[in-house]
Amino acid sequence: MQFEWSEQHEQMREAVERLCARFDLDYWRERDGEGEFPHDFHRAMAEGGWLGIAMPEEFGGSGLGIVEAAILMQAVAQSGAGMSGCSAIHLNIFGPHPIVKHGTDEQRRRMLPELIAGGKKACFAVTEPDSGLNTSSLKTRAEPDGKGGYVVHGQKLWTSTAQVADKMLLIARTTPREQCQRAFDGLMLFYTDFDRRYLTPTEIPKMGRSAVDSNSLFLDGLPVPAEDRIGEEGRGFYYLLDGLNPERILVAAEAVGIGRCALNRATDYARERHVFNRPIGQNQSIQHPLAESWAKLEAAELLVYKAAWMYDRGEACGPQANAAKYLAAEVGHEACERAILTHGGMGYAKEYHVERWLREIWIARIAPVSWQLALSFIAEKELDLPKSY
Secondary structure, three states, rough: OOOOOOOOHHHHHHHHHHHHHHOOOHHHHHHHOOOOOOHHHHHHHHHHOOOOOOOOOHHHOOOOOOHHHHHHHHHHHHHHHHHHHHHHHHHHHOOOOOHHHHOOOHHHHHHEEEEEOOOOEEEEOOOOOOOOOOOOHHOOOEEEOOOOOOEEEEEEEEEEEOOOEEEEEEEEEEEOOHOOOOOOOEEEEEEEEEEOOOOEEOOOOOOOOOOEEEEEEEEEEEEEEEEEEEOOOHHHHHHHHHHHHHHHHHHHHHHHHHHHHHHHHHHHHHHHEEEEEEHHHOOHHHHHHHHHHHHHHHHHHHHHHHHHHHHHHHOOOOOHHHHHHHHHHHHHHHHHHHHHHHHHHHHHHHHOOOHHHHHHHHHHHOOOOOOOHHHHHHHHHHHHOOOOO
């Protein structure tokens, strides 16, 4: 058992921190206020080689694991970029894994390099208005076009970056559910052009992460050529499973990063702010909640990297990934709330930044899986309790 980072990991973290320092808190406040995608940040991450951190070297990636990807995403979040910065690059880090694992050599050569180099931006079209987390009930349909390809009709919801996307990872049903032996059969995964002649993204006004758009997406006869189909027909859901645990781990790392950032701002303020001729950080009512958050973030971080380590070793890590996502989101949220309370009235002001992180970290509590379903999974798999959903 070892609890120290390798020299490579330390150097990597420092390099990410140097890059992120070019995009200060005012930059992210402005992107949040204007609702503007951070194109220059995305470009800088691509130029630094970070978008392909977990992608194969032969396609321009670094060929590293989820441990390294988690270090990257935590450092981005902890820099003050929060969920806006993480969401701008998130899909690049875990999204292409179904292509890597289940795509053909031709597809990998065609699809991966442009994502890794930052030449293309992609969105992830899975969730639907009537399905939520019940992926087996997806209604978007992909019908044969008579030429070997497909025509897709339907609606997606909470599709991030659709306003700026060039490409789309899309799941649709090719066989009606009632004709399938298993509920998750009959779904197909595609990686195809975001053709706006057949797609209408409508941005959803929301509470936080305003720099990265979320959308309702209508697909009206989208043509998808056969060469954009990933893997076998009807196996799309099972290909998505390859990305579920990495996504939970990365979101957990981001939540730890945001929590640490908020905690650092709160402790700085507690040292500098004087009331009744003494720093407020001298008061135990201020000290204890911040110290408690530090301890909880330490525990959550350990669980994040245990889950990432297990994944990279090829071990089953579903309970650990879900537990890391649950715990990191909860304690990260608590740290953000305490940062606002430490600032008092000024915590409510955008000038001090902490209010943005509280708005943004709600994403980690809700997505990609709710805390209730994460706990239900743990109860079933680790505690041998009956399946509840």
